[in-house]
Amino acid sequence: MEGAEISPEDFAKYTGVAGSPKLSPTPLDRDALRRFVQAIMDRDPLYYDEAHAKGTKYGGLVAPPLYPVHAFRTPPDGPDPLDALRYNPDADGSAGNDGVYFGLEPIRSPFKRLLNGGNEIEFYRCLAVGERCVAKARYADVRLKQGKSGAILLVTIETEFRSENGELLVINRQTLIWR
Amino acid sequence: MTEIHIDDIEPGSCIGTLDKGVVTTSHIMRWSAAVENFHRIHYDYRFATDHDKLPDVLINGSWKQHVLVQLVKDSLGPGGWLWKIKFRYRKMDVAGDSIRARAEVVDKQIVEGMGFVTLRVVLTDQNDQISTAGYAVGVLPVRGGAPVPYPFVAKPEYSVVQLPADD
Numbered sequence: 001m002e003g004a005e006i007s008p009e010d011f012a013k014y015t016g017v018a019g020s021p022k023l024s025p026t027p028l029d030r031d032a033l034r035r036f037v038q039a040i041m042d043r044d045p046l047y048y049d050e051a052h053a054k055g056t057k058y059g060g061l062v063a064p065p066l067y068p069v070h071a072f073r074t075p076p077d078g079p080d081p082l083d084a085l086r087y088n089p090d091a092d093g094s095a096g097n098d099g100v101y102f103g104l105e106p107i108r109s110p111f112k113r114l115l116n117g118g119n120e121i122e123f124y125r126c127l128a129v130g131e132r133c134v135a136k137a138r139y140a141d142v143r144l145k146q147g148k149s150g151a152i153l154l155v156t157i158e159t160e161f162r163s164e165n166g167e168l169l170v171i172n173r174q175t176l177i178w179r
Numbered sequence: 180m181t182e183i184h185i186d187d188i189e190p191g192s193c194i195g196t197l198d199k200g201v202v203t204t205s206h207i208m209r210w211s212a213a214v215e216n217f218h219r220i221h222y223d224y225r226f227a228t229d230h231d232k233l234p235d236v237l238i239n240g241s242w243k244q245h246v247l248v249q250l251v252k253d254s255l256g257p258g259g260w261l262w263k264i265k266f267r268y269r270k271m272d273v274a275g276d277s278i279r280a281r282a283e284v285v286d287k288q289i290v291e292g293m294g295f296v297t298l299r300v301v302l303t304d305q306n307d308q309i310s311t312a313g314y315a316v317g318v319l320p321v322r323g324g325a326p327v328p329y330p331f332v333a334k335p336e337y338s339v340v341q342l343p344a345d346d
Contacts, residue, residue, distance in 0.1 A: 035212075041199055057329040093223075094218040118313070119264075121264050121265070123261050124330050124332075
C-alpha cells in the first residue's frame with residue numbers, strides 16, 4: 001500500500017473482523033503476580049497475602065483488575081521478540097505490537113506513526129492465581145479521517161478477556177491513531 | 180479499609196488521591212521487564228531521543244492506566260467495584276516525572292438498590308499538568324442494602340449509568 005492512493009473503503013472492511021481466541025500461555029502464578037504488583041507499586045494484600053485474600057469476596061489471591069491485558073507473554077517456544085534487533089539496529093523492540101492486537105491481523109496501511117488514543121474499559125471480575133485467560137479481539141471501528149495535518153486512521157479494538165471457563169473478566173476498547 | 184456506602188458520597192468532593200512519587204528509569208525498566216514490553220522508547224535513551232526525537236525515555240501509558248485503576252479501586256474500598264473507566268493520554272510523561280492521581284465525584288445515583296458514583300480521574304505531574312484524564316463509574320452498596328456482587332453483573336437496568344462524554 002506504500003505510495004498508493006488510499007480511500008475510506010480500503011479500511012471500512014476491517015470493522016467487525018474478529019481474531020481467533022488467544023489463550024494466555026501460562027496460568028497466573030504468584031511470582032509473576034509479585035513482579036507485576038511491585039512494578040505498579042500496589043501493596044494491596046489481596047495480591048500476595050493468601051490468608052487475607054481468602055477472607056475477602058475474592059476468596060483467594062487475584063491479580064489487579066486490568067492484569068489480563070498483560071497475561072499474554074511470549075511462550076518459551078515462541079519467537080524471540082528481540083531477534084529483530086540483531087539484524088536491524090533501528091528496530092524499535094516492540095516486535096509488531098502484539099500486545100495490542102491479541103491475534104487480530106494488523107491492518108495494512110501506509111501510516112508509520114502510532115499513537116494511543118485512549119481506552120474505555122469495563123471490569124467484571126479479576127483473574128485468580130492458577131487461572132489462564134482467553135482474549136478475543138475484534139476491530140470495533142476502523143475509520144479514515146482527515147486530520148489537521150493530513151489523513152489519520154482511527155482504529156478501535158475491542159478485546160474481551162474471559163477465564164478458561166468463559167466467565168467475563170474485562171472488556172477493553174482501545175483506540176489507536178495511525179498517522 | 181473502611182466500608183464505603185453511596186450514602187457517604189458527596190458530589191464535588193475528592194474521593195481519593197494516589198501519589199506514586201518520582202518515576203525513574205529504574206521504575207520504567209522494572210515495569211517493562213514485568214510485562215515484557217521491550218519497546219526501546221521506554222529504556223533506550225539514544226533510541227528515544229535520536230531515533231524517535233522524544234525528549235527522554237517515556238513512562239509507559241500501560242503503566243499509567245494501572246495507576247488510575249488502583250486509584251479508583253482503593254477509593255471505593257473493599258465493598259466497592261470499579262465497573263467502567265475511560266481515559267485519554269494528553270501529554271507524555273518522561274523519566275524523572277512525579278506521578279500523582281486524584282478522583283473527584285461528578286455524580287451519584289441509585290439504580291435498582293445499587294449505588295453508582297461517577298468520578299473524574301486525572302493523572303498529573305510535578306507541575307500539576309494533566310497527562311491522562313478521564314472518567315470512571317464505581318459501584319457502591321447502599322447503607323443497609325445488598326452488597327455489590329462479585330463477580331459484578333451488569334443488569335440491563337444499569338444501562339442508564341453511562342460514562343460522561345469526552346471533554
